[in-house]
Amino acid sequence: MSLSKPANVIYSLIGSYLYQLYYNPLKTKAITSCIIAVLGNVVSQKLSGAKQLNDDSILAYALFGFFFGGPLPHYFYTYMPLLVRHPLGILLIERLLYMPCFQALALYMLAIFEGKSHQTATNQMRKLYLPTLLANLKYLTLFQYINIKFIPPMLRVLMVNLVGFAWVIYLANKRAKASKEK
Template identity: 40%
Template sequence: MVVLSILEKGVHSYNGCLFAQPLLTKACTSAFTGALGDFLGQLITKQPSINLFSIARYASFGFVVTGPMAHHFYKMLDKVVPASVWGAAFKRLLLDRLLFAPLLLLLSLYLLSKLEGKSHRTCMGEVRLKYWAALKMNWKVWTPVQYININYIPQQYRSLFANVVAIFWIIYLTNKRRQAAAKNH
């Protein structure tokens, strides 16, 4: 009963924040899940020490990029393709998979490298090296998730739903980035 009470209070508090400050709430949630995904990725790969700068990069990216982009994309998606439109589920999925996902992945790969202090040339080289493989994996992993998210999850919870799944995606991405870095050293 105590756990249920705490959970109910947490949900009530989150809903209050979501109502009062939806963009800020989604940005904070994205920051938290980004940091958590990177932290767990570091634990799983048994890094010699926890890289707090890496965690901060993922948190910053979630706060500044992922949270706001997802918030605005999901709002726009409902306006551009209302649920009442014929084939809405498929059309929404196509917009997400062919426009939003490629752009967000490109920004992720580039900006996370840039936040590591790498040059534009180096960042672009990493993007060219990793983008296509990561996008194909994104399409495999995220297509069923996003189908559910954009067609069955209420708009105000779509970012949260995606953020929870993103914890595992970030673990995958951080491990791929660390494997690539280990090969280059």
Template identity: 30%
Template structure:
């Protein structure tokens, strides 16, 4: 079994080297799909909602993976040659003040319009109502992840790390939403 894992990892590293954007996009899509499948099962959904799963995979593939790829390239350009904890702190602050709010807004809009198929007026109202809470919650969790990512993770694995943690985060949020819905019922 360990030979299979070693070979798969070797192949992944090769693809990451040859086709970094494509590999990160596919990885992000697959992790988003796995996350949603787990979240659906843990939240008590009897039959897997395949459409929802595929739309979340599409989000990971078409947006989250490529966005992360180019974000980390941009960070390397902005902080070219800078090292140390001060630079890591600057990267975390910059990410949390720019891409974190943007990504939450994009995801909430995508989820409402595309995944749930809601009308624009409903989605706009829901985002207006829920966005501040979502962003404040994100600022309690994601700076720690960003710090670890910039401090300890090699640049080629940052999107993988972020996508993996994002998958765990999505499962947590799904379960939290289910708990709130059960309490309300």
């Protein structure tokens, strides 16, 4: 019997999440993205051996996740299937148009949210954009195809965020290394 209590808590959390996702999809996706981005950044900092967490970086990832990481994919995955029905068509648009723009936005806004100047943010984005774009295309395209083809539309942003957890760790490490080189 005692083993069923953790399962009940997990089922209750999942039920609550799905309820919120149904009735408040944008808010739920924004908050979920914010939490996952923060966790990814904290894990990245811990893995890199940081003795003290960089609060500016954590705040930047939280703000980006809340204002962009949840809402933009929400609208993309809501409206793209209305324009293109075939999963390969959606994947091509996502990989060739949406993702490169989103990647540039992420690199720029993370630097801005950390309090860096426009010039510094632009320079950092120029330095990191192509390597992160190529890595994203190389490592995440299969996950995106699976997401578009097999995951129910309501859960696609959650799937993107869960895969994004590992991506945030990768991106935070790249950005930290670029900052140290300066």
